[in-house]
Amino acid sequence: MTTMTEASVREFKMPDVGEGLTEAEILKWYVQPGDKVTDGQVVCEVETAKAAVELPIPYDGVVRELHFPEGTTVDVGTSIIAVDVSGGAAPAEAPAPAAAPAAEPEKKPEGRQPVLVGYGVAASSTKRRPRKGPQIPVQEASTAIQTELNGHGAAAAVRPSPPAVQPAPPVQERPLAKPPVRKLAKDLGVDLTTVTPTGPDGIITREDVHAAAAPAPEAAPTPAPAPAQAPAPLPTYDTARETRVPVKGVRKATAAAMVGSAFTAPHVTEFVTVDVTRTMKLVEELKQDKDMQGLRVNPLLLIAKALLVAIKRNPEVNASWDEGNQEIVLKHYVNLGIAAATPRGLIVPNIKDAHAKTLPQLAESLGELVATAREGKTSPAAMQGGTVTITNVGVFGVDTGTPILNPGESAILAVGAIKLQPWVHKGKVKPRQVTTLALSFDHRLVDGELGSKVLADVAAILEQPKRLITWA
Numbered sequence: 001m002t003t004m005t006e007a008s009v010r011e012f013k014m015p016d017v018g019e020g021l022t023e024a025e026i027l028k029w030y031v032q033p034g035d036k037v038t039d040g041q042v043v044c045e046v047e048t049a050k051a052a053v054e055l056p057i058p059y060d061g062v063v064r065e066l067h068f069p070e071g072t073t074v075d076v077g078t079s080i081i082a083v084d085v086s087g088g089a090a091p092a093e094a095p096a097p098a099a100a101p102a103a104e105p106e107k108k109p110e111g112r113q114p115v116l117v118g119y120g121v122a123a124s125s126t127k128r129r130p131r132k133g134p135q136i137p138v139q140e141a142s143t144a145i146q147t148e149l150n151g152h153g154a155a156a157a158v159r160p161s162p163p164a165v166q167p168a169p170p171v172q173e174r175p176l177a178k179p180p181v182r183k184l185a186k187d188l189g190v191d192l193t194t195v196t197p198t199g200p201d202g203i204i205t206r207e208d209v210h211a212a213a214a215p216a217p218e219a220a221p222t223p224a225p226a227p228a229q230a231p232a233p234l235p236t237y238d239t240a241r242e243t244r245v246p247v248k249g250v251r252k253a254t255a256a257a258m259v260g261s262a263f264t265a266p267h268v269t270e271f272v273t274v275d276v277t278r279t280m281k282l283v284e285e286l287k288q289d290k291d292m293q294g295l296r297v298n299p300l301l302l303i304a305k306a307l308l309v310a311i312k313r314n315p316e317v318n319a320s321w322d323e324g325n326q327e328i329v330l331k332h333y334v335n336l337g338i339a340a341a342t343p344r345g346l347i348v349p350n351i352k353d354a355h356a357k358t359l360p361q362l363a364e365s366l367g368e369l370v371a372t373a374r375e376g377k378t379s380p381a382a383m384q385g386g387t388v389t390i391t392n393v394g395v396f397g398v399d400t401g402t403p404i405l406n407p408g409e410s411a412i413l414a415v416g417a418i419k420l421q422p423w424v425h426k427g428k429v430k431p432r433q434v435t436t437l438a439l440s441f442d443h444r445l446v447d448g449e450l451g452s453k454v455l456a457d458v459a460a461i462l463e464q465p466k467r468l469i470t471w472a
Helices: 138-151 179-188 206-213 249-262 277-287 299-313 359-374 448-463
Strands: 009-013 023-029 042-047 052-056 061-066 073-075 079-084 267-275 319-322 327-330 336-338 340-342 345-347 388-392 411-415 419-425 428-442
Touching: 042 079, 179 206, 267 448, 277 299, 277 428, 277 448, 299 336, 299 359, 299 388, 299 411, 299 448, 336 359, 340 359, 411 448, 428 448
Parallel strands: 336 388, 388 411
Antiparallel strands: 009 079, 023 042, 023 073, 042 052, 061 079, 267 428, 319 327, 340 345, 411 428, 419 428
16 A cells, blocks of 8 residues: 555546547657656647647646656556655655555546646546346246256256146137128138228128138249358568558548548539749749848749739638538638648648738748748647638649649649740740649539639739739
């Protein structure tokens, strides 16, 4: 027995840090048993299906136990760390009391155990629910048991049973039928006691007799049982030349989301190849502009601005589909998603209210978004509520692709590699900076005309970036 009471130990449970997620993987522990912790101190880092998140402890004390090692996936609501909040030393052995009476089961304190703010745990009840189904009387149960004992086993003794009392046979009522019907039944060999009457007041009719005399339909032949198939062999693989990686975390969530999107929203993809030489020159000029000093200036910045202008000119493209209410929800704001490849998988954080930002503000937001994603610190909130997305496959040297919509969004723009190509410019073939754009959109929300207008507007702006001023 120890002097430490269970009341001094607080169990910190895995909270729901991602808006309804059910599990998280423990990436790293920052504390070990015996370490002191304070309210608000980060004790571990976990990865949900959306992002990596640091968890603070909500009380002061000494770490008593870590319930799971790093790399373990734990369900939300499961205790992951125990902390002694009594402030005492390590548990010490206490002398056992002499001639102590039988101890009653120790009862844990009732009430809410503290976890992260906003998350509680419900006390469970130990009361057993009543059994369902019919209750067998004691006498019937005893008789059934005795019958079972007498009827099984080679060594069971044969006991004479008392004579059973035979019940009196039921009195058979005479069926109601008119004389002609009785004669018909006799001629057809039909027993009237077996006929179901359909006439008024339960009288048997001629039709009832004929129905009873009709031959019963032949039963369908019983199909021969199919030959038993041998069980499928268990899958095997060459451990020396193959490696299996568990699908979890961000990659697992992305896979589920992409499958759901591909088989829910009818995708249409359109392409356009455009001369972006003037846009590339403007990028170089902006890098020297004093108003853009210290900001991330690259082609993606102007492509994002071009898409925002195209959405402003074609606002119907910025929408979502409400399946439950069978409504199209038009968005009067643009949360611009930027697909980012990270060591943990593809994530799509978005810039909130991107439509209202100036070019320097948009550049600042893009820089913060990319830096946070590379560090693996993107929060779940940053990936919620997107309306349209840009994915830059050109950074991998790819010309274009057919991107899949981020779930709940109406369109996604893929930007291919920008490279010198022979191009007809002012009537002559010259080397120009050229790229291919691909726009995928939800055909429930966006028809071919609207999608074509949006893609054509983006291309026109990148070909003549002065339209950022004249069309804004």
